[in-house]
Amino acid sequence: MSDQKLNIAVIGGDGTGPEVTDEALKVLAAIAAKEGIEFQTTPYDFGGERYLKTGDILPDGAVDELQSYDAIYLGAVGHPDVAPGVLEKGLLLELRFQLDQYINLRPVKLYPGVETPLAGKGPEDIDFVVVRENTEDLYAGIGGFLKKHTADEVATQTAIYSRKGCERCLRWAFEYTRKRNNPKGKRLTLVAKTNVLTYGHDLWWRTYQDVARDYPDVEADYNHVDACCMWMVKNPEYYDVIVTTNMFGDIITDLGAMIQGGMGVAAGGNLNPDEGGCSMFEPMGGSAPKYTGQGVINPIAAIGAMAMLLEQTGCEQAGAQVLDAIQVVTGEKMKSQSAGKMGYSTSEVGDLVIEAFS
Numbered sequence: 001m002s003d004q005k006l007n008i009a010v011i012g013g014d015g016t017g018p019e020v021t022d023e024a025l026k027v028l029a030a031i032a033a034k035e036g037i038e039f040q041t042t043p044y045d046f047g048g049e050r051y052l053k054t055g056d057i058l059p060d061g062a063v064d065e066l067q068s069y070d071a072i073y074l075g076a077v078g079h080p081d082v083a084p085g086v087l088e089k090g091l092l093l094e095l096r097f098q099l100d101q102y103i104n105l106r107p108v109k110l111y112p113g114v115e116t117p118l119a120g121k122g123p124e125d126i127d128f129v130v131v132r133e134n135t136e137d138l139y140a141g142i143g144g145f146l147k148k149h150t151a152d153e154v155a156t157q158t159a160i161y162s163r164k165g166c167e168r169c170l171r172w173a174f175e176y177t178r179k180r181n182n183p184k185g186k187r188l189t190l191v192a193k194t195n196v197l198t199y200g201h202d203l204w205w206r207t208y209q210d211v212a213r214d215y216p217d218v219e220a221d222y223n224h225v226d227a228c229c230m231w232m233v234k235n236p237e238y239y240d241v242i243v244t245t246n247m248f249g250d251i252i253t254d255l256g257a258m259i260q261g262g263m264g265v266a267a268g269g270n271l272n273p274d275e276g277g278c279s280m281f282e283p284m285g286g287s288a289p290k291y292t293g294q295g296v297i298n299p300i301a302a303i304g305a306m307a308m309l310l311e312q313t314g315c316e317q318a319g320a321q322v323l324d325a326i327q328v329v330t331g332e333k334m335k336s337q338s339a340g341k342m343g344y345s346t347s348e349v350g351d352l353v354i355e356a357f358s
């Protein structure tokens with residue numbers, strides 16, 4: 001990347017999305033100046049407001065246009081006047097599917113100074129990564145109704161898994177575990193439910209065993225998803241990298257977000273790691289309508305998402321510096337990670353991150 005210009009599409013989105021996005025962009029500008037990274041950002045107004053005005057979520061041609069960027073940065077989706085699910089499906093899931101962003105990367109890392117609800121656990125105990133498959137499973141939207149609106153109504157929602165879908169996700173997860181090179185040992189834990197989902201998760205399990213043969217240096221481990229929820233709370237230090245299905249990944253990453261200090265700090269990347277693929281980075285916090293415009297929302301997750309964007313677009317050093325700076329700020333400056341209780345405004349937290357690396 002270093003000698004080329006980094007071209008980023010920015011969707012600030014709804015609620016507090018634009019406020020936290022501004023901080024992430026401010027940090028990007030500062031680290032880019034420091035590291036000599038050339039970049040360009042192009043704003044898109046997709047989200048609830050635009051939908052209410054125009055009736056469209058992603059206009060014709062938008063996906064093709066977005067595809068041409070090196071990455072997409074997304075602030076938040078979700079508007080109080082739009083029915084739940086409409087924007088999530090029409091924007092977030094649509095982009096994940098259309099851009100074939102088949103990896104959802106969710107680091108679960110407790111930064112210094114951040115409070116975790118897990119008694120007796122610190123930053124050295126909570127530091128793992130969830131690799132969630134991002135294009136299949138119950139999210140594929142396959143299903144239907146029979147006898148809708150009658151007392152005999154039946155609904156189906158089908159989970160689909162393809163060999164190709166499992167394999168590309170598993171292979172990426174093994175590669176990632178190898179590259180992460182955890183000094184405590186490289187371990188990839190498949191989280192599924194093979195004792196009950198004897199077709200779909202059997203395919204995952206067999207594919208896992210096949211792919212594992214190419215990575216003898218990585219411990220290939222397995223947990224049922226219910227047991228994983230217990231261990232994440234009781235022994236989070238056990239985990240290095242977890243790879244899991246889309247639906248289970250959705251659930252365990254919210255558990256992960258809580259043990260790492262909440263939605264104010266959790267960030268994620270929707271990756272299409274293939275040649276020419278376009279990935280999208282987002283804070284996990286949502287649009288938090290009640291805090292909109294007050295300058296009290298925590299931008300750390302958004303800045304963390306920018307660090308991930310940099311890391312995944314070939315600017316690893318810049319990404320690592322942003323991550324280090326975040327940890328200086330959480331460790332030495334911020335009082336809390338909750339909106340309104342940080343001891344600083346949203347933009348002051350952005351400034352502190354910049355001060356920490358300059």
Ligand code: IPM
Binds near residue numbers: 088089093250
């Ligand atoms: C997430 C979110 C989304 C998901 C929603 C908003 C559709 O919860 O990114 O984890 O379920 O994937």
Ligand code: MN
Binds near residue numbers: 250251254
């Ligand atoms: Mn989720």
